[in-house]
Amino acid sequence: MMSMNSKQPHFAMHPTLPEHKYPSLHSSSEAIRRACLPTPPLQSNLFASLDETLLARAEALAAVDIAVSQGKSHPFKPDATYHTMNSVPCTSTSTVPLAIKLGVTQADVGSALANLKIPGVGSLSQSTICRFESLTLSHNNMIALKPILQAWLEEAEGAQREKMNKPELFNGGEKKRKRTSIAAPEKRSLEAYFAVQPRPSSEKIAAIAEKLDLKKNVVRVWFCNQRQKQKRMKFSATY
DNA sequence: ATGCATGAGGC
DNA sequence: CCTCATGCATA
Numbered sequence: 088m089m090s091m092n093s094k095q096p097h098f099a100m101h102p103t104l105p106e107h108k109y110p111s112l113h114s115s116s117e118a119i120r121r122a123c124l125p126t127p128p129l130q131s132n133l134f135a136s137l138d139e140t141l142l143a144r145a146e147a148l149a150a151v152d153i154a155v156s157q158g159k160s161h162p163f164k165p166d167a168t169y170h171t172m173n174s175v176p177c178t179s180t181s182t183v184p185l186a187i188k189l190g191v192t193q194a195d196v197g198s199a200l201a202n203l204k205i206p207g208v209g210s211l212s213q214s215t216i217c218r219f220e221s222l223t224l225s226h227n228n229m230i231a232l233k234p235i236l237q238a239w240l241e242e243a244e245g246a247q248r249e250k251m252n253k254p255e256l257f258n259g260g261e262k263k264r265k266r267t268s269i270a271a272p273e274k275r276s277l278e279a280y281f282a283v284q285p286r287p288s289s290e291k292i293a294a295i296a297e298k299l300d301l302k303k304n305v306v307r308v309w310f311c312n313q314r315q316k317q318k319r320m321k322f323s324a325t326y
Numbered sequence: 327a328t329g330c331a332t333g334a335g336g337c
Numbered sequence: 338c339c340t341c342a343t344g345c346a347t348a
Contacts, residue, residue: 211344212344213344214343214345215343218343224343228341228343231342264345265346266345266346266347268347268348289338307338314340315340315342
């Protein structure tokens with residue numbers, strides 16, 4: 088009951104796939120090979136739309152590159168595909184769309200990936216699974232993870248339930264990382280600076296840090312994260 | 327679901 | 338010091 092278009096998911100042949108980060112994708116693992124085959128007929132809904140979106144994103148990316156190289160502004164319109172994707176099976180919290188029928192959580196999916204025994208592929212966090220599902224990872228990241236999650240889905244469907252626990256590694260000391268919280272006023276200032284200069288020099292960063300009374304490293308990281316976010320936002324932006 | 331952070335690899 | 342993939346902690 089979808090479209091009759093038969094777009095071929097040709098991502099398996101993506102020319103510049105991963106790099107050092109995904110050695111397994113270059114190995115001749117059977118699992119990987121199977122996973123890279125065109126989306127199988129079964130649970131095709133999610134992956135079919137994923138393929139469409141990835142393709143749309145690739146085109147959008149190309150459009151941006153061309154436009155930028157020609158000194159023009161973004162030539163395309165609000166990205167409808169993005170909303171389509173998010174509306175696919177996106178749910179609220181604990182139960183993941185991908186796994187909803189299997190009754191497992193995003194964290195479950197992430198840790199279960201390690202059981203696939205795919206060379207070079209370990210577990211992933213709830214955060215990453217969540218971001219994969221909401222398409223908020225980078226384009227390449229999406230393409231790299233897709234075959235892995237697809238392999239998991241095949242596995243999960245065949246071999247029923249298997250609750251796995253996350254072996255909380257050794258806990259030397261209670262050194263919980265603390266998350267800095269940048270107040271709204273400061274955040275607004277940072278955004279203003281970012282709009283003018285997304286990549287301030289070390290000196291600028293120091294100046295900004297002092298003016299806002301924040302640690303220099305906090306400001307530096309904020310800009311790094313902002314740049315990463317902006318790249319992903321090219322897709323969801325509503326111009 | 328998302329903000330701030332870490333670490334690897336690269337220049 | 339940057340980018341990129343990824344995750345802990347938290348709202």
